[in-house]
Amino acid sequence: MKRKGHNHKESFSILFISHAGQKNKQINISQTASRFILFLLIFLLLVICGGAGWLGWMLYHGALPGGGQDNLRAQLESQTQLVQQLEAEKESLNSEMQALVQENETLRQSAETEIGETGEGDEAEEETETASDAGIPKRYPSSSTSSLLSNYSEEEPYLSISTHEEGNIVATGKGTVITVSSDDTYPIIVEVEHEKGYKTRYLCRQDAEVKASEGAQVEAGDTLFTIITDETQLDYQILFEEEPIDPLTVIEAKG
16 A cells, blocks of 8 residues: 655745844745745835936936926026126226226327427527537636636736646637737737627746637637646636626636
8 A cells, every 4th residue: 555645835934033032933934925025025126226216317317306407507507607707807807908008108108209309309408508608718728737826806817727738728618719929928828709798818928839820710629729838827817898707707617
């Protein structure tokens, strides 16, 4: 007689171990139930993963209220407007700077023109004054080193100076030589007639080498005679309208 076999269904056991001193629990789950639980877990996992992906997509594309895309667009537009405003301000500043540069250049040219005109006017005035004063005997009569012996006085109406050998006695202003002569006191007498009523006399107490001649036109600084003896005395006289005056009131310091 054959033994009847028993069909045993496959099952799974889950053991819960207590750490609090209580009894351990064991749950037996059939194969069908375990498959169902596994399927349920997989389904939940898919739902969770799919929901998270959908939520991320919605957030990325701004589908949710107050979505990030609108905020980003608003910020981008704001930044674009700010850049445009800064560009406009830059163009305005560049225009103002160019206008200031042009104005400065105009002022500089105007100032240079005024300075040039003023300088030309001053030069013309100086030339006019120089030309008008050329006949006044303002120059010192000796072109070389000399020393003053005596000043002008009523008793001696001239300026006495001591000159050195090879020094030159020069005309003190523009004029005409009207006299080249001598007398018992002065071996050399030269007289020059100037403009505006002035006349000068160069009275040399020692002999000298005469360079001028009567009727010659001379300029201030032209040599009238050259000293040939050391410590030669020259008596220099200025007459204004035929009256002697103190030469120091006419001679310029630079003369």
